[in-house]
Amino acid sequence: MKPDLLLTNIGQLATLQGHSESPKIGADMKELSIIEGGAIAIEGGIITAVGPTAEVLAHITEMPDLPPLEFPNMLATPGFIDCHTHLAFGGSREHDFEMKLAGKTYLEILAEGGGILNTLRSTRAASEEQLTRNAFSFAESMLSMGTTTIEAKSGYGLNTASELKMLRSIEDLRRKIPAGLVSTFLGAHAVPPEFEGRPDDYVDLVINEMIPAVSETGLAEFCDVFCERGVFGLDQTRNILLAAKCAGMKLKIHADEIVQLGGAELAAELGAISADHLLMASDDGLEAMQKAGTIATLLPATAFSLNTTYADARKMIDMGLPVALATDFNPNCANDSMFFTIALACYKMKMLPREALSAATINAAHALDRGAMLGSLEVGKRADILILDCPNPEYLTWRFGVNLVHTVISNGKVIHTKLGP
Ligand code: NIG
Ligand code: FE
Numbered sequence: 051m052k053p054d055l056l057l058t059n060i061g062q063l064a065t066l067q068g069h070s071e072s073p074k075i076g077a078d079m080k081e082l083s084i085i086e087g088g089a090i091a092i093e094g095g096i097i098t099a100v101g102p103t104a105e106v107l108a109h110i111t112e113m114p115d116l117p118p119l120e121f122p123n124m125l126a127t128p129g130f131i132d133c134h135t136h137l138a139f140g141g142s143r144e145h146d147f148e149m150k151l152a153g154k155t156y157l158e159i160l161a162e163g164g165g166i167l168n169t170l171r172s173t174r175a176a177s178e179e180q181l182t183r184n185a186f187s188f189a190e191s192m193l194s195m196g197t198t199t200i201e202a203k204s205g206y207g208l209n210t211a212s213e214l215k216m217l218r219s220i221e222d223l224r225r226k227i228p229a230g231l232v233s234t235f236l237g238a239h240a241v242p243p244e245f246e247g248r249p250d251d252y253v254d255l256v257i258n259e260m261i262p263a264v265s266e267t268g269l270a271e272f273c274d275v276f277c278e279r280g281v282f283g284l285d286q287t288r289n290i291l292l293a294a295k296c297a298g299m300k301l302k303i304h305a306d307e308i309v310q311l312g313g314a315e316l317a318a319e320l321g322a323i324s325a326d327h328l329l330m331a332s333d334d335g336l337e338a339m340q341k342a343g344t345i346a347t348l349l350p351a352t353a354f355s356l357n358t359t360y361a362d363a364r365k366m367i368d369m370g371l372p373v374a375l376a377t378d379f380n381p382n383c384a385n386d387s388m389f390f391t392i393a394l395a396c397y398k399m400k401m402l403p404r405e406a407l408s409a410a411t412i413n414a415a416h417a418l419d420r421g422a423m424l425g426s427l428e429v430g431k432r433a434d435i436l437i438l439d440c441p442n443p444e445y446l447t448w449r450f451g452v453n454l455v456h457t458v459i460s461n462g463k464v465i466h467t468k469l470g471p
Contacts (some may be wrong), residue, residue, distance in 0.1 A: 052110070054114055062168075063085040063100070064127045075419055080408070081408075090427060090432040093461075097433050127167040128424070129349065130199075132199070134203075135386075136206070140172035140173040140180065156356055160280070169206045170208055178218055178219050184361070199230035202367060203239075206239065208241075214263060217233055221269060228460045235299065241282075265298060268434040272299055280302065305325040306325075308407040315335045315341060315405070322344055328361045329359060336366060348361045349361075352378045361399060372416065375392065389453055392446055
C-alpha cells in the first residue's frame, strides 16, 4: 500500500469507531476510542489504515511522496459536522440586537416584520451569485475552525423562484468549497408578507408548488419546517412533511424551540431523522423520539443569542436519546464556531467534553444520514480529519470557545494548517 498522505505519532487519536450503523447513546457518548501515538494512512480521500503508529507503518509497502506529518501532543478527531445551519442568506441582522436589548422577544420581532422577514427582503433582492459569495465566506470561516461537513437550509426566499435560487446557490457552493455540503429545503420557515392572514394558502403553495419543484430539480436531500406558535402549527407541519416524504425527501423539524407545541412527538410520529432545538420539549415527546430513534440536535448558541434557557442535554443523554450538536448559524445567531457550540454545550448544558465531541462528529453525521461515510476515523471512511492543538479532549473546556485547529484535512487533502508546531 502506498498512501497519498500519512499522519503519524498523533498524541491522542480519537477514532470514535464502531458507530457507523447507529449513533452513540448513553454512556457510549463519552467513549472516544482513543489511540495513543496513533497514525492514519489516506489514499484517494479515504482512510486506508488507522491504529498505533508502528502497526500502521507495518502495513505500508511504499512511503508516500510527501514525508509523514507528525502531530505529537495533539488531538486528532473526525472533522466537525455542522448538521444544522442557515448558511445562505442576503444581508445581515446586527440591528436586531438593539431591539432584543429593549426587551422585544424573537417572536415579537418576527410579528413586526423583522427577523426572518427582514432577511427575506435582502435574500429576495440578492442575486444567486451574491448569495453564493456570502455563503462562501461563512463556509470558509467554518472550515478554518474545523468543520468539514455543513448542512445548509433554504428558507429566506419563501416563494418558489427565490427558494430555488437559494438552493442553487448552495449547490454552486458545493462545487467551490472543499467541504461536504448537505442541502435542506425550508420553504416553511415563516409565512411571507404576501400571505399574511392566509397561512393555509401558503402551506398549499409549499405542498403543491415548491416541494414538487424542489424534488424535480433534486436540489434538496432534506425538508425541514419551523414548527412554532405563530409560524407553522402541528397540522400544517405534518402536511408539509408528509408531502416532502412522499417526494423522497428525508425529514427534520425545528421543534419546541420557544413554545411547547409537540414538535418532538411529531418528529417521532413522522420518522424524522432529527428534531432540532427542543428547548421546551415535553418528556413524552422526548420518550417518543427515543423509541423512534430520532436524533436530538441541540443548538446552544441559539439559546445564547436569545438569552433563554438551554435544552436539557443531560436528561436527554441519560434517558438514551442520541444527541447531536450544531451551530444553527443564521442571521439571528451568526456564530459559525463549533468550538463555541461545544463550550456552551459543556458549560450551559452540562455535557462532558467527550460527549460533546461525539455529538459534533459521529452523531451529527447520523443526523445527516451520513454515519456510514463520515463522523469517525475508520478504514473505508472519508478522510475528514481535524488536528487540534490540544493534548486531550478535556482541554476543550479549559480553552473554551477558542479555535484550537492546527490542521484540517478534508476529503484527504490538507486544506488548512498552522505553520508552527
Ligand atoms: O433555527 N427558529 C427558526 N429559524 C432559525 C432562526 C432564523 C432567523 O432568525 O433568521 C433558528 O434559530
Ligand atoms: Fe435553525
